[in-house]
Amino acid sequence: MTEIKDIPVKVEADSGKDPVSDLGIKKRTNPLANVFDELIKFCRSRSLFMLHYCTGCGAIELPPAMTSRFDMERLGIQPMVTPRQADILLVTGYVSVKTLKRIILTYEQMSSPKYVVGICSCTVNGGMYWQSYATAKKLDEYMPVDLYIAGCMPRPEAVMEGLKKLMNDIKSGKASNWKDYYQNYDRYLGNQQHLFGDNWQTPSDVIGEANNYELAGPGTTGEHTARLEEYQRPLEPITSHFRIGETVKENDSTNNNNNDTNNNNDKKGGE
């Protein structure tokens, strides 16, 4: 397929092998491969799991769109409760700076391919909160957005219409903005750092994922990702103390406490 060819292939300089045959998946000898790709795209567009991050009033329009009146499920779109199993991230309504942090964390937890739909004017341009000091204006500065559904608020028909357009885009391979996050991670991270400060960290390793998907390009790393390493804190082991004696024997707590302290002292001595 043309798309997979477009993906830049990272080749080590000193390997004498042919890069295409080395990776194996790039060279397509099977004539049925294209058919399978089309089939996979069709199936993907017909079974979408939607995580709706209901930040604002646009969430009101989703229950009628999902339930019996407009019935999203006849298009194959179902709500999903966890980000790790979801395909679409639906951001409905205004995005405050504090919420944006959580949205980015949610987005990075989703597995690729993933699609972001911004519903309502607020995600496009701040909407009626354009003057607010605490509301982020453009969602697509912080994560790649595939589709905007404008309106304040858009009716369920418009939501369905937008999701149908997304389905068509997935089927035709047009909806590939999720790759942009890996290819231009430095730019997105720079915008995030502009709001959250230089020490902003996310638990997911986006650069590693970009390498895994073979999408790492010149825009993946840069000055902002260097800052990421600069402010990274080393992992510390979590220490937890379980005092079983306190719950079991509540009557003579003094003895138990003495025992516990003794045990702790023993452990420290042993270490």
Add this chain to the structure above:
Amino acid sequence: MSNNIVKWLDQLVADVEGVGYQRKSDRRIRMDVASDTLPTLLELLRGRGSYVHLSAISCVDWIEDDEFELVYHLWSYESNTLVSAHTRIPRSPGIYLSVFDLYHPAAFFERDIHEMFGLYFEGSPDMERFILTEWDGPPPMRKDFDAEAWVNRKFNFQDYHPDWLKELEEEGGGVAIRPDEVRAKKKAGDSKTDSSKIDRSGANKV
């Protein structure tokens, strides 16, 4: 019992010098006091006047007078009366006493006011960031804070893309099938053909 308290408090507070006492209605009392006597007044109201519930502390920025106005809303379950204790403090040092020792919920209100107005409460247990955890500017609820200038400096706005509209218009606008057209079609279709055929054509069009 409750009537006694109300009568007693009315007489007492009206007689105390320096307390502006106004009975707004049956259940609302407004008191204006100087900033140094307010803790004493709250102690009296709580200890002797049964005003045990601090509903809220609100803050008003009177920038022309160069003053902050703090309003303590107190509720009594005995006499079912709301007391609003108003006091004014100068804007420039912006430091005032906490009433955390009298009313523990005050910690939250004072933390909020500290974040939004930059007013510092001495003796409050926690003056850390509360809601605006990523905030790095001046306190945003002050009157001299220009939100629009801040927004223009901090955020970018979406450019106007007329070509997005063109794309939509080529596809027939936001609404694919107008409901009245569907109804007209159905009426026309019922006489001529099967209704199921028309439904299928409608679905294709969408």
